[in-house]
Amino acid sequence: MTLTITGLRVAIRDTQILSGIELALHKGQVHGLAGESGSGKTMTGFAVLGLLPHGARASGRIELAGRDLLGLPDKELNRVRGNDIAMVFQDPSTSLHPMLTVGRQLTEHMRPHLGLGKAEARERALELLTKVRIPNPAEAYRRYPHQFSGGMRQRIAVAVALACDPQVLIADEPTTALDVTVQAGILRLLRGLCDELGLAVLLITHDLGVMSAIADEVSVLRDGLVVESGARKSVLRTPTHPYTRSLLEDLP
Amino acid sequence: MTSTQNRVRRRNGPLPTFHVRGPILGFLARRPLLRFLARRILVAILLAWGITLVTFVLTNLVPGDPVAANLGQRAVGDPVAVAQWRAEHGLDKSLPQQYLLFLEGLLHGDLGTSQQSHRPVSEDLAEFVPATLELAGAAILVSLVLGVAFGLIAALRRDRLADHVLRMLSLIGVSVPTFWLALLAFYVFFYRLQLTPGSGRVDPAIGAPPPVTGLHTVDAALAGRWDIFTSALGHLIVPALVLSLYTIGLLTRFTRSAVLEVLGQDYVRAGRAKGLSGRVILFRYVLRSALVPIITVAGLAFGSLLSGTVLVEAIFAWQGVGQYAYKSATALDLPAIMGVGLVVSGVYLAINLLVDVLYGVIDPRVRLR
Numbered sequence: 255m256t257l258t259i260t261g262l263r264v265a266i267r268d269t270q271i272l273s274g275i276e277l278a279l280h281k282g283q284v285h286g287l288a289g290e291s292g293s294g295k296t297m298t299g300f301a302v303l304g305l306l307p308h309g310a311r312a313s314g315r316i317e318l319a320g321r322d323l324l325g326l327p328d329k330e331l332n333r334v335r336g337n338d339i340a341m342v343f344q345d346p347s348t349s350l351h352p353m354l355t356v357g358r359q360l361t362e363h364m365r366p367h368l369g370l371g372k373a374e375a376r377e378r379a380l381e382l383l384t385k386v387r388i389p390n391p392a393e394a395y396r397r398y399p400h401q402f403s404g405g406m407r408q409r410i411a412v413a414v415a416l417a418c419d420p421q422v423l424i425a426d427e428p429t430t431a432l433d434v435t436v437q438a439g440i441l442r443l444l445r446g447l448c449d450e451l452g453l454a455v456l457l458i459t460h461d462l463g464v465m466s467a468i469a470d471e472v473s474v475l476r477d478g479l480v481v482e483s484g485a486r487k488s489v490l491r492t493p494t495h496p497y498t499r500s501l502l503e504d505l506p
Numbered sequence: 507m508t509s510t511q512n513r514v515r516r517r518n519g520p521l522p523t524f525h526v527r528g529p530i531l532g533f534l535a536r537r538p539l540l541r542f543l544a545r546r547i548l549v550a551i552l553l554a555w556g557i558t559l560v561t562f563v564l565t566n567l568v569p570g571d572p573v574a575a576n577l578g579q580r581a582v583g584d585p586v587a588v589a590q591w592r593a594e595h596g597l598d599k600s601l602p603q604q605y606l607l608f609l610e611g612l613l614h615g616d617l618g619t620s621q622q623s624h625r626p627v628s629e630d631l632a633e634f635v636p637a638t639l640e641l642a643g644a645a646i647l648v649s650l651v652l653g654v655a656f657g658l659i660a661a662l663r664r665d666r667l668a669d670h671v672l673r674m675l676s677l678i679g680v681s682v683p684t685f686w687l688a689l690l691a692f693y694v695f696f697y698r699l700q701l702t703p704g705s706g707r708v709d710p711a712i713g714a715p716p717p718v719t720g721l722h723t724v725d726a727a728l729a730g731r732w733d734i735f736t737s738a739l740g741h742l743i744v745p746a747l748v749l750s751l752y753t754i755g756l757l758t759r760f761t762r763s764a765v766l767e768v769l770g771q772d773y774v775r776a777g778r779a780k781g782l783s784g785r786v787i788l789f790r791y792v793l794r795s796a797l798v799p800i801i802t803v804a805g806l807a808f809g810s811l812l813s814g815t816v817l818v819e820a821i822f823a824w825q826g827v828g829q830y831a832y833k834s835a836t837a838l839d840l841p842a843i844m845g846v847g848l849v850v851s852g853v854y855l856a857i858n859l860l861v862d863v864l865y866g867v868i869d870p871r872v873r874l875r
C-alpha cells in the first residue's frame with residue numbers, strides 16, 4: 255500500500271467540502287476517482303499535497319510510508335512535494351509558467367530534491383522528454399510552453415511531474431482541456447508510465463469513459479464522500495450505489 | 507567585418523538558411539532577442555525623427571513675434587536691424603529650408619543660441635538637464651524600490667494590518683497634490699524642524715563637485731568629496747521624496763493587485779506542488795509575471811513624475827530644466843524652447859523604449875512569435 259487516505263475531512267470557513275474520504279493507492283496501479291463537478295475531487299488531490307486554499311482546515315489521515323502528511327510542517331512537506339508525490343494539472347496552458355523555459359521547469363526541482371548539478375539535471379530532463387515522446391528533446395529544452403501544442407504541453411507537464419522519480423502521481427483531469435484527438439495519447443502515456451515505473455496513480459476525472467479505459471480501481475465521489483469503491487470491472491459492470499448507476503446511464 | 511564572417515563561415519561550413527539573407531539579417535534571425543531589440547530601436551529612431559519635425563512645426567506655429575520678443579524697443583522700429591536679425595537666425599528662408607538647417611545643426615549638437623542667456627542652448631541644457639535628471643532619477647529609484655516593496659508586502663499580508671496601513675498610505679500618496687505637498691514639506695522640514703537644507707542643490711559654502719556626470723551626488727562620490735556628497739544628498743532627499751510620493755502610491759496599488767492576481771494562477775500552485783521554496787516561488791514565479799503590469803504602470807507614472815519636476819524645482823529653487831523651460835517659454839526664446847522640447851521628448855522616448863524592451867526581455871511570448 256503506497257498512499258492511504260482515511261477519514262479525510264476538509265472545511266473552508268463554514269462549508270464542509272470533504273466529509274470523510276477513504277482511498278488507497280497501490281504501486282503500479284491506476285486508481286480512478288470519478289464524480290461530477292463540485293464533488294470534491296480536486297480538493298482531495300490538493301489536500302494530499304497540502305495545497306488547499308487559504309482558510310481551509312483538514313483533518314483525518316493521509317499516510318505515505320508510515321508518515322501522516324497532514325501533520326507535517328511546511329518544510330518537510332516541501333520535501334514530499336514533487337519528490338514523493340507529484341501532480342499533473344487540468345490545463346497545461348496555465349499550469350506551466352509562461353515565462354520559463356521547458357528546461358528550467360523540468361530541472362529546477364531536481365536540485366533541491368535529487369541534489370543534481372546543472373549538467374546531470376539537463377541530461378535527465380532530456381531523457382524525460384524522450385520518455386514522454388516529445389520530438390527533438392534538445393530543441394524542446396530551450397523552448398517556452400507557448401511554442402507547443404496543448405497535447406505536447408501536457409506531455410511536458412507529465413515529464414515535469416516525473417522529474418524526481420515520485421512514487422505517487424496525482425493527475426487532475428489531465429485530458430479535459432485537450433483536443434479529443436490527443437486525449438487517448440495522454441491516457442495511454444500515463445498507463446504506460448504507471449506500469450513501467452511502478453507509479454501509484456490517482457486519476458481524477460468526471461468522465462467514466464476515460465476511467466473505464468485505463469483504471470484498475472475506481473472510486474466514486476459524491477458531495478465529499480466516497481459512495482462506491484472497488485475493482486474497475488465490478489464497479490462499472492455491477493454498481494451497487496444508485497448514484498454510480500445514474501452516472502453510468504449518462505454515458506453515451 | 508564581412509570578410510571575417512565569411513572566413514568563419516567557410517571554416518564552419520555553409521549555413522544554408524541564413525546564407526542568402528546576408529550577414530546582418532542572418533545573424534539576427536538566429537538571435538530572437540537581438541532581432542526584437544533591433545526592431546524596437548529602429549522604431550525609436552523613426553519616432554525621434556518625428557519628434558524633431560513636430561517640435562519644429564509647433565514652435566513655428568506659436569503666435570507671437572520672436573523679433574519683438576528679442577530685439578529692443580528701438581531696434582524693432584528699424585527695418586534694417588530687423589532684417590539683419592532675421593537673416594542671422596535663418597528666419598528669412600522658407601520653412602522646409604529652416605527645418606533642414608535645424609536638423610543639420612542638431613546632428614552637430616548645435617541647437618542654436620538662447621536669446622536669453624546668449625549662450626548656445628546645448629550649453630544651457632548641459633547645465634540644467636543633469637540637475638533634473640538627478641532629481642527625477644532619485645525620485646524614480648525611490649518610487650520603484652518602495653512602491654514595489656510596499657505592494658509586495660501588502661499582497662503577501664493581504665487583509666492584515668500591514669496591508670491596511672499600506673493601502674491607506676498609497677491612497678494618500680495618489681490623492682495629495684504635489685504642489686501642496688512640496689510647500690508643506692518645505693515648511694515642515696526646512697522652516698519648522700530645520701532638519702534639511704532649504705533650497706538649491708548643494709550648500710554654496712561648500713560648492714559643487716568637479717563636473718563629470720553633472721549629477722552632484724555621483725560627482726562628489728567620484729571625487730571622494732564626502733562633505734559635498736552629504737550636502738548634495740541632504741538637498742536632494744526632500745524634493746525627491748515629494749516628487750515620488752504619487753508614484754510610490756500608484757506603484758504600491760498596482761503591484762499589490764498584480765501580485766495577488768499572479769498568486770492565484772495555476773502555475774504558482776504547480777510550482778508549490780513541485781516543492782519549490784517560498785523564495786523561488788516569490789521571485790521566479792510570482793514577481794517575474796507581476797513585473798509586466800508593474801512596468802506598464804511605472805512607464806506611465808514616470809511621465810507624470812517628469813511634469814511634476816516643474817513645480818518641485820520652482821518651490822525648492824532647483825536649477826533644472828523645469829525652471830529653464832518656464833523662463834524660456836515666458837520669454838518666447840524659441841531655440842531654448844525647442845531644445846527643451848527635444849530633450850523632454852527624448853526622455854519620454856527613452857522611457858517607452860525601455861518599457862518595450864523590458865517587456866521582451868521578461869516575457870518570451872512578446873519576443874518569440
Ligand SMILES: Nc1ncnc2c1ncn2[C@@H]1O[C@H](COP(=O)(O)OP(=O)(O)O)[C@@H](O)[C@H]1O
Nearest residue numbers: 266271289290291292293294295296297298307
Ligand atoms: N477556494 C474555495 N473556497 C470555498 N469553496 C471552494 C473553494 N474551492 C472549491 N470550493 C468548493 O469545494 C467543492 C469541491 O470543489 P472541487 O474539489 O474543485 O470539485 P471537483 O470535483 O469539480 O474537482 C465545490 O463545491 C467548490 O465550490
Ligand SMILES: [Mg+2]
Nearest residue numbers: 295296297427
Ligand atoms: Mg476539479
